[in-house]
Amino acid sequence: MLVTILGICSGILAGLAVGGGTLLVPGLVLLQGTPQHVAQGISLFIFLPTSILAILTHLRYGQIRWRLAGRLASCSIIGAFLGAKLALRLPAPVLRKIFAVYLIAMGVYQLCRQPAQND
Amino acid sequence: MLTLHATCLIGKTRAREVQPLPDNNVWLLASIGLVAGTINGLLGIGGGTILIPGMVYLLGVQQHQAHATSLLIVLPTSLISLLVYHAQGNIQLKPLLGLAIATSLGAIVGAVLMNHCRPSLLRKGFAVFMLAAGLRMLF
Numbered sequence: 054m055l056v057t058i059l060g061i062c063s064g065i066l067a068g069l070a071v072g073g074g075t076l077l078v079p080g081l082v083l084l085q086g087t088p089q090h091v092a093q094g095i096s097l098f099i100f101l102p103t104s105i106l107a108i109l110t111h112l113r114y115g116q117i118r119w120r121l122a123g124r125l126a127s128c129s130i131i132g133a134f135l136g137a138k139l140a141l142r143l144p145a146p147v148l149r150k151i152f153a154v155y156l157i158a159m160g161v162y163q164l165c166r167q168p169a170q171n172d
Numbered sequence: 173m174l175t176l177h178a179t180c181l182i183g184k185t186r187a188r189e190v191q192p193l194p195d196n197n198v199w200l201l202a203s204i205g206l207v208a209g210t211i212n213g214l215l216g217i218g219g220g221t222i223l224i225p226g227m228v229y230l231l232g233v234q235q236h237q238a239h240a241t242s243l244l245i246v247l248p249t250s251l252i253s254l255l256v257y258h259a260q261g262n263i264q265l266k267p268l269l270g271l272a273i274a275t276s277l278g279a280i281v282g283a284v285l286m287n288h289c290r291p292s293l294l295r296k297g298f299a300v301f302m303l304a305a306g307l308r309m310l311f
Contacts (some may be wrong), residue, residue: 061275
């Protein structure tokens with residue numbers, strides 16, 4: 054039940070472009086006691102249907118820049134492979150601390166940044 | 173770059189006013205992509221948090237376009253990361269179908285909401301949550 058509520062909330066946040074995975078991973082780790090690696094894997098899996106749905110929604114508005122997406126994606130795929138390999142080599146407590154530092158950094162950034170014009 | 177940076181410093185950063193850099197700025201593109209991908213694989217989160225500001229502030233893409241485009245990048249990136257995680261036997265996919273449905277429903281609600289409200293306040297609230305959760309996970 055808790056997991057379902059977490060899922061719905063992260064979906065809403067993802068749809069609002071606020072960050073779904075950033076809720077799901079700490080939610081699973083802190084509330085459910087899910088191991089860090091498993092929580093991250095779950096979050097990645099959840100991105101697939103969520104982003105497909107979001108892309109379908111955005112297709113109607115014609116806001117996607119395809120060539121830019123293709124170029125960035127071809128680099129990010131390489132990063133993803135390396136990052137995932139690295140994550141699996143790290144012990145869970147270390148990975149958890151790295152995740153925590155990233156969360157804090159993003160929190161500070163979101164608190165301090167100027168909202169964009171059409172945000 | 174310098175002009176762009178100066179514009180940012182003045183504080184009234186408006187994505188629309190920033191002169192768009194050409195899409196073929198190879199090194200900048202490659203760096204943004206690589207960093208976002210590494211974050212995606214290492215931390216299991218989307219990478220939109222890197223991609224969207226990267227596109228808006230460094231490439232001069234409009235916020236809405238950056239958001240939509242980032243989704244298209246996150247999809248294949250997450251798939252690759254997931255395959256690596258899955259190959260190590262870290263995740264069982266079957267029990268996750270219910271969660272996937274719940275999240276998808278939430279995503280539709282969120283996408284509809286986005287066209288009706290400005291999530292600025294939500295962003296600030298969520299930032300506080302990130303700080304709290306981050307500190308809790310650190311200690």
